[in-house]
Amino acid sequence: MSEHHVVVDNLVKTYPGAATPSVDHVSFALPKGEMLALLGPSGCGKTTILRMIAGLIEPTSGAIQLNGREISQTPVHKRNMGMVFQAYALFPHMTVAGNVAFGLEMRGIPHSERGPKVQRALDMVKLGHLGDRRVTQLSGGQQQRCAIARSLVIEPELLLLDEPLSNLDAKLRDEMRDEIREIQSRTGVTAIFVTHDQDEALSMADRLAVMSAGKIEQIGTPREIFDAPANEFVAGFIGAGNFLSGRVTAPGEAEIEGLGPLRFEAPARIGSQVNLMVRPHRFKLAAPGPNAFTGQVDSLVYRGQILTLGISVGGKRLTADLHTHAGHLPAKGETVTLAVAPGDVTFLSEAAA
Amino acid sequence: MSRFLWHGLIALIYLFLLAPILVVVIVSFDTRQYLAFPPESLSFGSYAKVFANQTFISAFGRSVMIGLAVGLAAVVIGTLLSMALVRYRFRGREGVNFLILAPFLVPHIVLAVGIMLVLAPMQLLDSYTGIILAHLGITVPYTVRTITMSLMSVDRRVEEAAMVHGATPFAVFRRITLPLIAPGLIAGGVIAFLISFDEATISLFIVSVKVSTLPTEIYNYLEVSTDPQIAALSVLLIAISIVVVIAVEKLIGLRRAL
Amino acid sequence: MSATGAPAQQITGSNRFMLLILLVPGLLALMTTFLLPMIWLARASFSTSSMAAFGGGMTLEHYHAALTDPFYWKVAMNTLSLGVTVSFFAVILSYPIALFLTRSTSRWRGVLTALAVAPLLTSAVVRTYGWMVILGDRGVINGTLQALSLTTDPVRLSNNTFGATVALVEILMPYSILAMLAGFGRLNPQLEEAASMLGASKLRVFWRIILPLSLPGILTGALLVFVLAISAFVTPRLMGGGRVFVLGTEVFQEATVTLNWPLAAALSVVLLALFSSVIVIYQRALRRLEA
Numbered sequence A: 001m002s003e004h005h006v007v008v009d010n011l012v013k014t015y016p017g018a019a020t021p022s023v024d025h026v027s028f029a030l031p032k033g034e035m036l037a038l039l040g041p042s043g044c045g046k047t048t049i050l051r052m053i054a055g056l057i058e059p060t061s062g063a064i065q066l067n068g069r070e071i072s073q074t075p076v077h078k079r080n081m082g083m084v085f086q087a088y089a090l091f092p093h094m095t096v097a098g099n100v101a102f103g104l105e106m107r108g109i110p111h112s113e114r115g116p117k118v119q120r121a122l123d124m125v126k127l128g129h130l131g132d133r134r135v136t137q138l139s140g141g142q143q144q145r146c147a148i149a150r151s152l153v154i155e156p157e158l159l160l161l162d163e164p165l166s167n168l169d170a171k172l173r174d175e176m177r178d179e180i181r182e183i184q185s186r187t188g189v190t191a192i193f194v195t196h197d198q199d200e201a202l203s204m205a206d207r208l209a210v211m212s213a214g215k216i217e218q219i220g221t222p223r224e225i226f227d228a229p230a231n232e233f234v235a236g237f238i239g240a241g242n243f244l245s246g247r248v249t250a251p252g253e254a255e256i257e258g259l260g261p262l263r264f265e266a267p268a269r270i271g272s273q274v275n276l277m278v279r280p281h282r283f284k285l286a287a288p289g290p291n292a293f294t295g296q297v298d299s300l301v302y303r304g305q306i307l308t309l310g311i312s313v314g315g316k317r318l319t320a321d322l323h324t325h326a327g328h329l330p331a332k333g334e335t336v337t338l339a340v341a342p343g344d345v346t347f348l349s350e351a352a353a
Numbered sequence B: 001m002s003r004f005l006w007h008g009l010i011a012l013i014y015l016f017l018l019a020p021i022l023v024v025v026i027v028s029f030d031t032r033q034y035l036a037f038p039p040e041s042l043s044f045g046s047y048a049k050v051f052a053n054q055t056f057i058s059a060f061g062r063s064v065m066i067g068l069a070v071g072l073a074a075v076v077i078g079t080l081l082s083m084a085l086v087r088y089r090f091r092g093r094e095g096v097n098f099l100i101l102a103p104f105l106v107p108h109i110v111l112a113v114g115i116m117l118v119l120a121p122m123q124l125l126d127s128y129t130g131i132i133l134a135h136l137g138i139t140v141p142y143t144v145r146t147i148t149m150s151l152m153s154v155d156r157r158v159e160e161a162a163m164v165h166g167a168t169p170f171a172v173f174r175r176i177t178l179p180l181i182a183p184g185l186i187a188g189g190v191i192a193f194l195i196s197f198d199e200a201t202i203s204l205f206i207v208s209v210k211v212s213t214l215p216t217e218i219y220n221y222l223e224v225s226t227d228p229q230i231a232a233l234s235v236l237l238i239a240i241s242i243v244v245v246i247a248v249e250k251l252i253g254l255r256r257a258l
Numbered sequence C: 001m002s003a004t005g006a007p008a009q010q011i012t013g014s015n016r017f018m019l020l021i022l023l024v025p026g027l028l029a030l031m032t033t034f035l036l037p038m039i040w041l042a043r044a045s046f047s048t049s050s051m052a053a054f055g056g057g058m059t060l061e062h063y064h065a066a067l068t069d070p071f072y073w074k075v076a077m078n079t080l081s082l083g084v085t086v087s088f089f090a091v092i093l094s095y096p097i098a099l100f101l102t103r104s105t106s107r108w109r110g111v112l113t114a115l116a117v118a119p120l121l122t123s124a125v126v127r128t129y130g131w132m133v134i135l136g137d138r139g140v141i142n143g144t145l146q147a148l149s150l151t152t153d154p155v156r157l158s159n160n161t162f163g164a165t166v167a168l169v170e171i172l173m174p175y176s177i178l179a180m181l182a183g184f185g186r187l188n189p190q191l192e193e194a195a196s197m198l199g200a201s202k203l204r205v206f207w208r209i210i211l212p213l214s215l216p217g218i219l220t221g222a223l224l225v226f227v228l229a230i231s232a233f234v235t236p237r238l239m240g241g242g243r244v245f246v247l248g249t250e251v252f253q254e255a256t257v258t259l260n261w262p263l264a265a266a267l268s269v270v271l272l273a274l275f276s277s278v279i280v281i282y283q284r285a286l287r288r289l290e291a
Helices: A046-054 A096-106 A111-124 A140-152 A170-187 A198-204 A220-227 A232-237 B001-026 B045-052 B052-086 B091-106 B109-124 B129-152 B156-164 B171-196 B201-206 B214-224 B227-251 C013-043 C059-069 C070-103 C109-121 C123-134 C141-145 C161-186 C191-196 C202-230 C234-240 C247-257 C261-288
Strands: A004-013 A023-031 A035-039 A061-065 A081-084 A158-162 A191-195 A207-212 A213-222 A242-251 A253-256 A260-263 A273-278 A292-302 A306-313 A316-323 A335-341 A345-351
Touching: A004 A035, A004 A046, A004 A273, A023 A207, A023 A213, A023 B109, A035 A198, A035 A335, A046 A081, A046 A158, A046 C013, A061 B052, A061 B156, A096 A140, A111 A140, A111 A242, A140 A158, A140 A170, A140 B156, A158 A316, A170 A198, A198 A220, A198 B052, A198 B214, A207 A220, A207 A232, A213 A220, A213 C202, A220 C059, A232 A242, A232 A345, A232 B109, A242 A260, A242 A316, A242 B091, A273 A306, A292 A345, A306 C161, A335 B045, A345 C109, B001 B227, B001 C070, B001 C123, B045 B052, B045 B109, B045 B227, B045 C070, B052 B091, B052 B129, B052 C013, B052 C161, B091 B129, B091 C013, B091 C202, B109 B171, B109 B201, B109 C013, B109 C247, B129 B171, B129 C013, B156 B171, B171 B214, B171 B227, B171 C109, B201 C247, B214 C123, B214 C234, B227 C109, B227 C123, C013 C261, C059 C070, C059 C261, C070 C202, C070 C247, C109 C161, C123 C161, C123 C234, C161 C234, C191 C202, C202 C261, C234 C247, C247 C261
Parallel strands: A035 A191, A035 A207, A081 A158, A158 A191
Antiparallel strands: A004 A023, A004 A061, A207 A213, A242 A253, A242 A273, A253 A260, A273 A345, A292 A306, A292 A335, A306 A316
16 A cells, blocks of 8 residues: 555544435545546535545544555644635635745745745746736636646645536636646646546546445546446446346346347356446447347437437337447438447346346 | 605705704804804814813823724624634524624613623723723624624635645634735724714713713713814714724725624 | 535534633623623612612612602603604604615715715714704704894703704614615515506505515614613703703713612613513514514
């Protein structure tokens, strides 16, 4: 465990009077320089974890280690972390430079050394020319940059970001997403960020922890989480999916109720009940055959590069994402056949019949 | 037409409301020994007399000192109480809230008799300590109100941001919280100063000779005479009030503060 | 979580000490300036010693004096009638102002509001003096009447109940305006427009919509003025010229001139009882109004 920069071990937070813990025995470890996303629906406990690491909330039990030191009893101001708050929480009565210099000042860095450090931090977030501005005069994106500069100028051992993009409009969000990622890899700072947006998590994080009801459901790289979700919750929360359950009739083949046989690549005992999933983009238009389902198109949503269509087959609805450049595009009411390769069927769980 | 009548009525009521102040300003430029209207000639004679009147000058000085002490103490106590009430949930919180509001609910004259009875055995009648304590009770509710309002509008995340980035609890208060609640603090202090500075009812029970305040001196003077000197003095008091009104209005808005 | 951030802290060991530091100075101050005075007042009203709350034995004689002496009965009646008159006229005069300020969309509204409320922050002694100038024998009104040769002898406007009433109405009006402004939140121009569209005349809109909706605010204003009027003493004393006897002036007389502190305390308790019963009646009335 010692090679890990951040170790969270069996962390629990139960608020007084609450029946169930908000954070329930959460453990994870993070190597130096990595970026971890805590992803989950609101109320799942992800922000509580972040605030416990920061020291803003006292854990009920469990340990937090940073760089090999146990810090769960260390006061907030001695933990040497940087944090970007959801609504930035800039000091409204100070200038941009004053905000950035604050952490240095608190660390007793002399005035003469502060100036260059602040300027470098502001240059890094492209605010070098706005140091004298009041933070209340900044646009949303600029406030975000200022908050990032403020948290990085102190060279924190850990950077925490609480829903850092949720207050920005869509276009700025994409821009800042790339920029945060770029700054993080350039400075090499270890970072944990909290989000409820799967796109954000998938595109920014080295690793993802998907949470629900105070527990981590799965932790892994974005690819692992997307392609091999550990359970129905993760599969459903990350990306869309066609969830199919049926009985295993032969090795690698299940009889799906209403659809017929579906082949998949996972060991499962004959006679057991399995839950399988097919991502919409895994379906291709094909001629009728094995692992293919034929039905009438009853919904069509055109999204530019992608066309999402829904068909009804034997009382089931299947959704498929087709690339719009892929030749013929079906129309509503047309009968089409959707096929999926057995290797593209995700095996979720198995239960004895 | 009815609109015209309506606005005329409003103007008349405003005239009634402001009449004593307007009249006092006019009379202050009269110099006769007795009260009469209209003034025969206008001059600054009454003002000159006020500035030569040692009784008024020293009472003015005492009132300013008492007002400043009361304002300062009420702000400190108000800040502490507001922090407790806004930032903590504790048993007895409702009781504290009631105790703060209670002086609003008791007539000042009743409070005055009670305070007089408490101060007398401690030899604090007609002392600075006594009058400052007495005024503190009726001004703390105001400072708690204005400071609580400011404190509730402070974003806790801003304080947390300061903590995370290395500020000790004391540094958070001094560098973040205090500057952010400054408008409420100053407004509350200014109101507390003015209430103490203008207060006559309780003061008349507590002070006699040694620490007589300007309002009590004016009261005692008016029991005997009503000459224009008092008008000149009143104009000075009104001027101070106007400064305070403008300051409070600019800081947090007059209606929210009172 | 709310926009202002984290919820207030629960009490744990470490911040219990902090809480104590925050509370103790304020509670000590309020104790000596409010709680103790109230207890001393109650005790002194039974005291047999004239200048000390806790000296001597217990007696009911001061209440006996306060409640059986015909003079104090008259004083109590004077106080009540002054309170009723003052609050009646203060409400009549404040209502148009409050209505005007609530409905106004003028850019002067802020200034006019400040102008209506600001007199609160000028000394009551100063404003009483202003009324002495206006209502005095050689004051503004009598001066004008004589200059117009309408009268030769001055009309008695001050040194009597009339003068005290007029001055108190003006001095206490800002309180009722403030109370009404706070209470008129439910007054919505769209309601009036809706009523007019349904065929109500301007007068009927006032009677059926505006007045009922503003009644709680009016009531609060009236109460505030009433309780302040019955406990006033500076204005009745100066404007009454020693001829107006109300509970306030008598309490002052006993406390500072006659130096009969137990009687002053007993009269204060009577005043407080009057005060409290009015507030209780008011709350009953308001509850019925809102039910």
